[in-house]
Structures are given as C-alpha cells and as structure tokens.
Amino acid sequence: MPFIPHTEDDVKTMLHAIGVNSIEDLFDEIPQDLRINNLNPIAPGLTEMAMGRDMKARAERDAGLACFVGAGAYEHHIPAAVWQITGRGEFLTAYTPYQAEASQGTLQLLYEYQSMMANLMGLEVSNASLYDGASALAEAVLMAVRANTHAKEPRILIAGNLHPHYRQTIEALVRPQGIILETLPYNDTTGCLETSRPKIDNGDIAAVVIAQPNFFGGIEEVDGITDWAHQHLALVIAVVNPIAMALLKEPGAWGERGADIVCGEGQPLGIPLASGGPYFGFLCTKMEYVRQMPGRLIGRTVDQNGNPGFSLTLQAREQHIRRAKATSNICTNQGLAVTAATIYMSLLGASGLADVAKASHDHSSTLCKALTALPGMRLRFNSPCFHEFVIECPCTAKALIHTVLKDNILAGLDLSLMSPELDRCLLICVTETKTAQDINAYVQAIKRALQHLTSSLTVED
Amino acid sequence: MPFIPHTEDDVKTMLHAIGVNSIEDLFDEIPQDLRINNLNPIAPGLTEMAMGRDMKARAERDAGLACFVGAGAYEHHIPAAVWQITGRGEFLTAYTPYQAEASQGTLQLLYEYQSMMANLMGLEVSNASLYDGASALAEAVLMAVRANTHAKEPRILIAGNLHPHYRQTIEALVRPQGIILETLPYNDTTGCLETSRPKIDNGDIAAVVIAQPNFFGGIEEVDGITDWAHQHLALVIAVVNPIAMALLKEPGAWGERGADIVCGEGQPLGIPLASGGPYFGFLCTKMEYVRQMPGRLIGRTVDQNGNPGFSLTLQAREQHIRRAKATSNICTNQGLAVTAATIYMSLLGASGLADVAKASHDHSSTLCKALTALPGMRLRFNSPCFHEFVIECPCTAKALIHTVLKDNILAGLDLSLMSPELDRCLLICVTETKTAQDINAYVQAIKRALQHLTSSLTVED
Amino acid sequence: MLIFEISAKGRKNHLQAPRLAPEAKDIPAHLLRRTPPIFPEVSELQVVRHYTQLSRKNFSIDTQFYPLGSCTMKYNPRGVHQLASLEGFLQHHPLTPISHSQGYLQSAYELQEILSHITGLSAVSLTPMAGAQGEFAGVAMIRAYHLSRGDTARTEFLVPDAAHGTNPATAVMCGFRIKEIPTDKHGDVDLNALRAAVGPHTAGIMLTNPSTLGVFERHISEIAKTIHDVGGLLYYDGANLNAILGKCRPGDMGFDVMHINLHKTFATPHGGGGPGSGPVAANERLKPFLPIPTVGYDGDHYYWLTEKDCPQSIGRLSAFMGNAGIILRANIYARLLGHEGLCRVSEYATLNANYLMARLQQAGFTLAFADRRASHEFIITFKKEAKTMGISAKDIAKRLLDYGVHAPTTYFPLLVPECFLIEPTETESKEELDNFINILMTILKEAKESPELVKQAPHTLPVRRLDDLKAARELDLTWHKSKKPEEA
C-alpha cells in the first residue's frame, strides 16, 4: 500500500490489541447517516513512473519562455548550493521548532536570517517570515494600527503606485477590522508619489505605506515622505525589494528617523518563480514595536549549562498562547523559503548582492535605451528606475505581448492590469540573468512585432 | 576567488608564518627550466549562471529521444528517493571508508549491499563494487585464473554471444598477463550457445564465461553448460543482468554446483543511463574463493565495547597493503553508484524487482509481436528472450534507425557493431518505462519508415 | 558558531555574483545606500558546511518518529518533491499568459476538484497560504455573506474551548467577538452551553471534527442544526481531515465552509515551519465569496477566475495565487494515491492511533478520554505523574528527545492538564509504534527510579534545556558585530 507500511499480520495483531474486528469498527462513532464508503469520483492512483511522465509533460508545456516580467516576482540566478542544502530532509521535513532542543538547526538558521534581514533593511528586528509580500504588508498595516498610539482613527495612506495585487490583498485582509484605506496619489509624469502632499493633522493618519521601488520600477524620494509622515505622527511602512536594498538607501536610513516597519517579498533572495509560490514575506521593525510584531521570533539564550542556544521567543504575541488577543492568526509560515534565502544571502554576501542589483539595473537600462530608440516606443515615466520600467507602445501592450510570445519571449506585463488607461503600457523587468544576446533577441522580436502590428490592422488594436 | 576562501590578510599572515614573501616563492624547488607561468590556452572562467545556460543548452541538445536501445545499459524507472538520499553530502563527499569509526554510514550500507547482491545472485559473497560490468568481467577472468588450481594453462572460453564491448574489454585488460581467450560459438538459429560443445580435457580450460541473457537478449540453457564446465574442472563465470535475476534462475543455482563467479553491470539497479557512466560492476563468488576476489570487502565486527560495527576487511588482497601481489590494482571504485543501487533494491524489494523484470519482459514481447507482424520484419533468433530481442529488417538497421530518429525514436542498436553480416539486424530493448502508447508510436514510426525505405531506393541500402 | 563568526573581510564567492556590475550612475546619490549591510563573508564550502551541520541539529520525519498531535507529520514522498521541482514549473512566472500556463493550471484545477469530492463541498479556492489564512478566508466569507444580506447584527463567533489558537485569533481578525463554548466530559461540545450561547448575534461557529481532543464530535448534526436555526454558519477547521478521508465529509455534516491543510493531510513537507497551504472549500451558499483567483475550465482550456468573474469575492489574499508549489505537490500526492489510497490514509492513521492508545492504556498511562475511540490522534495526561512524582509532561517530552523520538504535542489542547496529544499518522510502522511504547515505559520507570534524569533531560542533544525566560527578558534577536564570539 503506497506509503503505508502495514502488513496483513500487523493489522491483525493491532486490531486484536485494540479489541475490534476490523478497521471499519474504528469509525463506529461517526453517525451512520454521515458515513460515505469511498471516494470513487477521484481517479485511481498512478505509479511514480506514470506520474513522472505526466508531470514532465505538464512542466514542459509551461516552459521555454524568456521571461521579462517582474511585477513582484523576479528571476535571479539561484546558486545550486541553495536548494541542495535547503532540500536536506532535516530542513525539509521538520515541523515548526516547538521543541527547541531538537530544532537548533532551524532555530539558529532563523536567528541568522533575522540578523541579515534586519541589517539589510537597516532596522533592529526581523521576524522569521510571513506568507508573502502582499500579506506581510497587510500584517504591517494591522501592526501599525496597534503600534501607533497617537492615531485617532485606524486610517492608512497607501501609495497609489503600489502593486495593485498588494492593494487588493490589504483590502481583503484588513477591512474586516474597520481600517480605513486611502490613496496617496502618484504623479503621472514621474510615476512617483506627488511631491505636493495632502494636508493632514497630527493623528489623522496611523501610517503611510511607501513602495521602493514602486510598481513601475521607479525610485521614490523616500526621505521627504518619511519625514512628512513622522511630522504628522504617522508611522512609515516601507514595502521594498530586498535585492534593491543592496543598492538603494535602506529604510532604516530614510529621512530623519527611518521607516518604522519594513516589509516585502523575499522571493528575489534565492526563491524560484514557481508560478507564484511558495515565496515568503519579511517584516522588520524598530525594537520599540517588537511586541506588536506578527509572526515568529527567534531569540538567542543559554541552556542550563550556560551554553548558547536558540528558541522561539515572545510567544505571548502569538495565537497558540494568546489566542483571541494575538498579534496575528499566523501559525505555519514560510520556513523553508527563509532557509533558502538565508543560504542565498550567505553565499552572495553584501557585495554579491550589490553586484546582482547593479547588474540587473545595468541590463534593464540597456534594454530601456534600445527600446526607446524604436519608433513609437517611449518611456512612460521619467523617474530613475530599478531593474523595471514602463514603456508606452504604439499598440496595446496585450497585442505586443501576444505577438512576441511566438518567439518564446514573455515581453512584460500588460499594465491594463493596473488601470484601463495604461493599456498601451508594458512593465518590463530585466535582471542579471539576461545576457546581451537575450536583450538583443528581445529588441529584434519587438521590432518585428511592431512592424507587423502597426502596418496591419490587428484585431486587438 | 572561486572556491578559495583566502582573504588578502590571510595570505599575508600565512606567508609571514612560513617565512616567504610570495606564494610564488613556495614553488622555488621546481627547476626554472620546467616552470610555466600560466594556462592561457584555456578559456577564462565562467560564472555559475553562465555555465548553467551553456550546460542546459547542451543537455537539451542530447535529450528528447524515446530510447529503445539496451545493449548493456538499460532505462528503468528510478524512484526519486534513490538519488535524493544518495546525493546527501555525507554520502557524496566522503572518501573511501579508511577511518571506519568515521564512516559507519557508508560501511553499513556497503555491507547491506553485499548481502542483497550476494543473495540476488545466489552466492555467498559480493565485493563492494568494481568499475563497470565489462571491467568486472575482466577481473573475474583474472580471478578465475588465480582460483582454478586445476588449470594447466590460463585459457578461458568466452561465449560468442557476449556483448562485443565486454569481449574487447577483456582482451585489453587480461592479455598483458598472457591469458588465452577463446570463443564458445553460438548457434545462428537460436542465438544461444551451441548445444554441442567443444571436446576438451580436464584442466584445459580455467573458466567458461556465459552471459545470461546473452547479447541478443536470449536466455541460455545455463544448467547444461555449467555442469559441462565443472565436469572439465573449469570454473564458471556468469555475466548477468541483475534485474533479470529477479525472474531467471540465479547463477548460484545453475547446474549441480552453481556458477563460481558472477559479475555484471549494476546500472539497471537505479543508475541513470548518463551517457554510459558512472555505473558499477558487481562481482560475487563462493566463500572458498573470497581471498582471490578483487576489490573492497566490508565485514561486520565489533568495537571495543562489543557493539557491532563495520570495517574494510581482507585488505591484504588489496594494492594499498599487498602492492605488487594484490588481487587487482583497483583502488577508487564506484561507491556512490552502489549507494544508489542499495537504496533502489531496498525500495523495490524482491517482489518489486520481479515486477520490473516481468513488466519489461511483457512490454518487449508486445513490441516484438507487433514488429514481426510487419511485412519483411522477422525475429532473427528463436530462443526465449528477456526484455531485448533481435529483428531482421528488409533494409539495413542503420537506415531504419536514422529514419525513425526524425520521430524522436531511438529504434535500437545496429548489430553491424557485432559483426558486418548482422547489418540488417536491430537489437531492441523495451523495459517497464515504455507505455502501450510508446510501443504503438514506435510501431507506427517503423511502419512509415519501412514504406519509405523499401519503396524508394535509399542511399544506404 | 554563527555564520557571522566565520566571516572574514573581503571573502567572496565570485562565481555566484554576476561578472559585470557597473555602478548605477543614473540614480541620484542621496537615494543610494551608503554602508553595506553586515552579511557574512564566507566561502561556498563554509556555507555548505555550516548549513549542512546546522541541519543535522534538527529532528525531522526523515530521521525520527515525530508523533506531533494535530500536525500530521507523515512521510513526505520524495517523488512528489522531485516532480514539483521540475525546471519547467520552477521557472514559470506567475503572470505568464494562460496559453503558457496550462500545465500548472490543470494541476490546480484538478486539485480543486479532488478537494471538492473529499470535503463534500461544491467549490474550492486554493489561494490561502496556510491553515490560518484558510480560516481567515472562510470566516471572512461568512462575514461577507451576512453583510451581503444586510444582516449586520451578527457580531459573535462561537469557538469551543478545545479549539486551536488560530480559530479565535482568526475570528478576531475578521472583526468578530468570541464566545467560548465548553467541552463536556466525553470530549464533545457541551450542547446545552451551545444552545445557551447562540442567538441573533451569532455569525457562526468554528469547529474541528474530529476535535483537537482526538475524538469525533458525535452531535455534529445537532450542532449544525442549532447554528443554522439561528441563522449562523459553520466553519470547519480541516486540520484533522486526515482522520476522515473517505469516511465522512464536512459538507455532509452541515459545514458551510472549511480549509484543508495540504501540509498535513496531503503530505507536503513542513519545512521547519512552512510553507503550507490552506485551500478553502465552500458550499453553494458561500461559493460566490471565495477568495480569488481560482481556476476554471471550459473543457478545452484552463483559465483564471478573478475579481471580474467573482464580484462578491472577499478578494485577494496574496500577490499571486498562494503557495503554488505546495498546490502542485498536493495534486501529485493525491493522484499518486488515487481514491483507494486516499481512503486508506484515514483507515491506517486511525488504526495506528487506536493501537497506540490501547497499548499505552494497558501499560498504565492515563487516557484523557478512555471511553472514546481515538480518531487519528488521542490524548494522554501526566496529571497523576505530575502530582505523585513531580514529573511534568514537558519533562517526559524532553526525555523522549534523548531516545531519538520527537515529543508529541504538549500542553495542547489547554483543557487537559499535563497532556500529550499523540498523532502517529498512517506512514509509521507497527515496529516504530512499539518502539515508542517501550521508550515511554522506560521513561516512566526512570521517572520513578531516577527522576532527575527525566527532569534534567535532554542530555544527548546539541543543547541542554533552554532558558526561555531569559530569551524573552533579555531579547537577543539579531547578531551584532560587537558581541563576542564566545557568546555564540
């Protein structure tokens, strides 16, 4: 029996020890009218070999595109060591480290992760992960509402150039608690937040959410916004790309006092694209807010011999201790992805991470220049960008994407996802994984596509 | 520096401790006229990312054929657990277990391997591996010459239907020691060894080499040959496919007294095809010949507390102790492949292994029947076969193979490799990995190819 | 030794970083980072050795029996892991057009169907990223349902006292007040208390069945009727689904919505604390409120259903579609087992639990609910031992570690004092269970004969018992350069 080790003799002996005649007898407390006897609508099982054939065919069906989409999930080179070590049974098949003495491997690793991540963000504390970037932001919003004792109302100002899926996720996750979400508009020319900010009184706003870079890849003038928020007693929540933080100013250094909560998507740190997950959300903050943090925290302590060791700490914030009064309902988080990210950061080091950021930036600048040299293609926003930028096309983005798909190139994201009036805009990402040849192939494919699309009447356009 | 951890400071400190000024100084004992200063003809290094692109392209270039070739290397389903466990650093990056106390993992595994392999062959002892099937056979021949004290001359009778590469390998490896190799002919109708055997006197022959199944997939009448050899005081060396041994009579049970030495290619037991290696050779024998065995042996013993443990034993047979008088020069063997095979055998169990053998046999019978139903295609030999058979085609095998390659089918092996007069013969293998659809696709492709090749004048034919 | 403590300035793995990394001259200087983060500077070998060594300090299913109640620590098939890790899947961007996503979409769709059959509910969304997020989705759907009918008075959620901590925490996140319902002495919900608690404010109830007490809630139909009668809805916490696969279905019991922990019932690895996946299944009534995206199928192609298709959806719970790789794994696991294999799961999980329970009772251990069948798990209590010998459940748990067995869940559920919640799962052999029984008996003997051995346990692990109080009082959550190496 697949994955079940019992022999017929075992079953007999065990039933005898229990004192029943059949396995069926063990279900006798289930009321008869609720019983079913099979799951026949589900297909019969397959052998591992047959499944292998089937899944390989599926994987191939989805493979083969040169990916120039980012939009929250980024293709980076993942050193082989990362997952070969992460995949070791002792990491892969352990539970949450409740028995600290039997989980020092995971616990120490998480402590090292917390140290690196906090450092990367320029803040004092990091938790041990949340689900993903979008849900981490929702948790950050809830945390800010709890932490900001000056706010009169649970009102949050959210950058208008935030990833639309992040915005939707916050809506879904925080609305039930009566939190009010408002938008901080962005400038249509720069793509960055307006420099003229809304008039607010102290305590009107619990927190301001800023994305760096923003959804368009644009780099925000974060110092000014941070100081403005702090002046009005609002907390600053930064949503950042962790690779970008090797190059751009870290949130802890924004403005006079630094961002208060930093969160984002950890995927760029060694996690494969994998259709969208598992990734992990990170969340860092200042020590003063640590008791409002959601998620697990690992602390260094000593054992009864005085030797150093690690364990889950401040569990009184968590659901399994505090139940209805917990800082979040999160229980299982994204431990294994964090394991990979920790190994990734260790392998790359600070300078390697900066190299990844710089090379990505350089490659995207190269493509951007080449594209804007094509007739009818222009840069939609004029702010400096990090490894992602928006091109306005002479046709719909959708038509262009579908045309170059035939060349096995995924040209970018159709920004009508963000708003209907951006339907000619293509959000394009280039990381260190793309070679000069890849970039050239992209430009040539777009050139051919533009000729085709602009010379003929196309259905989509 | 790739894979070198030294910082500039480290180098300074270390040179100082040594008392030299530069690393270059450490090479001062090499005579100046022998020095070179670079390896510039070799290309500059690549990053792991760039190498990944390059090697993936190469791997893809070689991929995508449905493989119906066996001929000494067989495609079987390899359970995922096999290499995920085998690939653990502690197995992968350990050396030969010279320090037994620090290598109990590998040692116990090898002891378990020896137990399973000896049992599979029906013999008492197995070594811990040799390089591959062909070189294992050469070692078996040398061992037989040492072990057979009755033989007047080091003369070996070798089945004429042995894999031609095995025959070549023996020639290369044993000829320098003056061993005489002669051929035991096979019958042109059955493909199996002639039932009328050469007249020999006792002691004329040191050993007889029998392949089961033979190179054509045919199943030999092993009992008669074994008894005949033993009657003439020759040892019997069996070269067998280990998967076949789950179905066919094990060599230890051949004839009255069983084969004396059994060897062969371990690859079918969980090792990927991988362009031909690494595989591993196995070699089993009766206890009376154990001191003539080549290769490593692991024994179970006790430690100083009386607890069981494992260590290399009978090392006095080996080159590192016995030097010029060793039973072989082998040192590094194929440990990791044996690790995989041990896990494979444990996962499959005896009944699973028999299922693999039976399914392979069944699938190959199916294809054989379908092919011989096609006009002009006939079975070349009429003996029962195990998972491999020879079809005589109405055209050259070469032409047929190249035609169906266009359908991404590798149809079989062109037997002109074996001898020029078999140039219309195709050696075809089908294992459990091929589905009914695969077999049907094969038949259809051959049908089309035959129509094409026999209707038109082809260059090759 | 921390990875930071084997760091040396200037060490770098050049092959892992891109070669050409020109400075970003077009970004204004004031937006650039000034001081690099303090990361370890270590060689690839150092990284591999450090984390390989660390991994060896963990207990895991691959190395130990791990009967952690409520967690379903069963074998995570290696074949599943391998196939979900195929390059084609790993390199697939979540925003790829559906024309180039059919392989993944088909797998997701199939899993939706499988979960629907298993739960007896009509529609499934796979997007929640763990059980707790599934709970959020379900309770938020109940909230949305009431609001959609203008029914704004329903501000209370009922939760049995035996419930997992995520249940009350979730209901609060969804804006509800909690009413706790007590358990009767047989481990069932106290029906009188329940009847007394319901009313026009009742939005719904969260329930696990079998409950976290390891017993099947026999009055489930009555409970359902009680709640439905006052206009409330029922949420099923699917953490214990492993116990009933193919035996009964939450939909038939009267539940309106539920989550499934793929990382429990569907054998996806726990990864030292995740990732998991908590798909949510709903009946026709709640289906319109399912979180997006879900996957549709027109007989020809698979496609995404999003806000446009599902205007009443509670919305999006993550940037993309949840833990896609876990969804893939659950699909492969379920299709490997097939319908017969899935039914066997609950049978043998239940057999193992009842066998362990019977044998432990015979050996003198105290069952929390001796008159009940075990489901896939059961509870023993060391209340007696705590009183007579001063040995706590925690002591015994730590001593188990010394014997190379992971401890069961301790101190949960909270209402049984000094408890072990023991879940052996179906993938453990009788030999392993017998070994566990013998170890427990040995420890009990030790507790009598040399109690300090047990109270001071563990003795053989990388660390002795840890000072959790110090950890919380003198928070040390990140490494700083200034800390001395000896401290680590």
Next chain:
Amino acid sequence: MLIFEISAKGRKNHLQAPRLAPEAKDIPAHLLRRTPPIFPEVSELQVVRHYTQLSRKNFSIDTQFYPLGSCTMKYNPRGVHQLASLEGFLQHHPLTPISHSQGYLQSAYELQEILSHITGLSAVSLTPMAGAQGEFAGVAMIRAYHLSRGDTARTEFLVPDAAHGTNPATAVMCGFRIKEIPTDKHGDVDLNALRAAVGPHTAGIMLTNPSTLGVFERHISEIAKTIHDVGGLLYYDGANLNAILGKCRPGDMGFDVMHINLHKTFATPHGGGGPGSGPVAANERLKPFLPIPTVGYDGDHYYWLTEKDCPQSIGRLSAFMGNAGIILRANIYARLLGHEGLCRVSEYATLNANYLMARLQQAGFTLAFADRRASHEFIITFKKEAKTMGISAKDIAKRLLDYGVHAPTTYFPLLVPECFLIEPTETESKEELDNFINILMTILKEAKESPELVKQAPHTLPVRRLDDLKAARELDLTWHKSKKPEEA
C-alpha cells in the same frame, strides 16, 4: 540496526514497481528463479529514514575538514553536481547516434583539450574509470609501444619505494616485474640506485611528482634522461597534479604518459569510494596506443574515434566510455575556474600546506622532511611520540575524529614510520587550518597528561575502535536471516 532487521514479510512500495506485471509464460520453467532473493521488505519512509540516518554516521567534506593526504579532499562545487545532473544528460543512452550526442561529445572533447594543455601532453583518452585504471592504460600503452617496435626484452618496471600501492599492482597487471627504487634522505629518488637499476630490460618507470612524500622531485630531468637513455619510458602518476597546475607540466618534465584523477584535481565528489575518473594523456610517441573511444572534432561535429580509427590502441577499458558523468563534472569545474582559477588551485593548495607545515613545526611536531618545501601536502611523524609515550599515529588519528576532524592519511607512504600525510587543499580557510593546529596541540597535551584518552579514542563516534582482526578472522560479509537481531 540493519535494513533487513526492519523488514516485515509482505511489505511493498507499490508505487515504485510497475502495475502490470504478468507472469513470463514463454520462458521455460527450468530457466526461472524458484525462490526470490532475500531483500528487505520495507516502506519508502523506512528506506529514507534508514539511509538518511546512516549517512549521518559519515564524515565528509560537506561536514568536516578532511585533510586526507594524497586524496585531495577539496570542496565539490554544488553547481557542478547540479548541471551534470540535468535530465538531458542523465537520460542519454551511451549508444545514441552522434547526431543526438553533440552536447556530451563537445564536453568530453573540451576536457581532452584542457587536460592536454595542463599536462603538456598531446592527446588524451578519458575512458579510464579511476586513477588505477589510468595507470593500467598508461603502462599497457608503454608495453604496446615496446612490442610494436619488436622490443620484447623490456620486462621490468621501476617503481620508487614511496609509490602508491596501485603503481606496483598496475605494473604487475600489465605483465611486468617490479624493481623498487629507494628514496634518499631528502625525499628524492636515489639517483645512484636508479642508475644501477636501469638497463635493457627497463620498460619504464612510474613516478609521482610531487611525490607521495609531499616534495617536488628536483632531479626529474635527470631521471627522465636516465630512463630514456636506456630506451625506457616514463609514466606519471597524476594523483598529485593539484600541486602544480599552471606551474609546471609532466610533459615538460619528460613524462611520456600519465593519468589525471578527476576526482582529486578536478573536484568531483569521492562518493564514499568512487566513482572517480582517470583520463590518460600521452605524448606523440604514445598517442597511437591510447585506449578507445576518444572524441574527435572536425570543426563542425564531434564524433567518436574507435578501433577503426586507432588500430594501435590498447583497446577498450569499459563497456562504453568510462565514467561519463564524472567527465562532465570535470569539464564544468575546469570551465568555471578558467585558466586563472586553475592556476590559483596549486597556489593556494601549496600555501595552505606550507602554512600548516610551518605552524606545526613551530608547535613541536616532527616533520619528515624539514629541509624541504611542502608541495600541496607534507608529512609529520609521531615516531618520537610512539617511543616516548606509546602513542601511535593511529591513536592520534582516532582522537582527531573525536574533535570532528577527519584524520590525515596514516601509515602511508610506508617508509616514514608513524606518519601523517596531511593535505589541506586550497578550499579550506585559514580558520579551519588554525583550528586543526589547535586540536593537534590539544591532543599532544592529552597524550602526555591522560594517554588513555588518546589510546582509547574515539569516544564520541557511533562506534568505538573496531576489531579489525575479528573482522578478518571471523568473516561476516553478508547478513543471514538466522543471525539474531541483537548481533547487529
């Protein structure tokens, strides 16, 4: 516990075996197996847990410093392993037509070229499966060369007394008699003895340089001349190539043929005893005799060269083309490093060895060749300690294990009593070397203060010191059902 001892009759992993397995009715009954082999009957989880646990009883590079002299235990890059394990490579049948083998053939061809540059020899065959088979190939080539010239009198091979055991064993396999050449007190070959030994019977000499004594043979040119002058040829044992990459080349030293251990110099994993790969390189004179197959290139396609193309070849050494997967790994490793990286290998391997040697000497350890530079390895001897304290090299080796460090090679080469041959390799950090020095110093202190601690070592490993005599006397080489479980 042996895997057989957790076996239970009738247990089976149904998903791993094919579903449809009809009996083979067309095979005569007397050719069929009657009783199945005794294999363990264990579940997939049991297999995974058993072998995962076993693996944890090994020392390995990934977990420990492993300064095993002559073995070059350097870091085996994970990227290399990953790329050599791509499906396209793994599923490629060795007899695939070259049209569908260009990826592999190109990689093999490139490696031939790289090895040719590194060795200073003109042609390479990759087929030998380990160093010893490379030795066989090379010596057999020398034999074939002499015979091809009708020179049948050359029946003797010279081998220094410091040589690795495979050298004399190989020469004997090739049908030669051995003449052992002594070493002088500086570790060089005794030139006078050499001159006295050569003559018309001399077929050739096998030499390692740097030798297994860890020193560079300074008179190599003279040795070469001496051998060549009498018509003999020189074989280079390439086990120590890591020491001289980019510094000097065997071809320039006068060697005619040699092997390269890819599993040493080219960082392919040792796998607990293999697989390795021992390509053989030859100068123009011996090139025609190289074993087949090799890979050719016509500027457009890569193709096999076999017996038809190389009529003088010594022939085939394996069924296909040797350890193809290891060849692939070596190609990837070499191309990752590139020419600069390859030169750095010998530099830092030598730096590490000389640093260790200098520091150990300062710490009071006795060097075997104190007046010499270390190559990539060096020898210390515990002759003094053995005499004064009764502590052997073996004792110290076993005690090192207790400190989590693998022991250096002991008792080889045979001519230095109580020796350690220490090879740190270039991939170990200074910190790791310093740690090793400290441990050795601690052990020396222990040897003085509590000698039993050292003599009884190891204390912390899965087993105590093993009884090798019993193992050899009461041979127990396979498990039998009759053996009692307690015995295991």
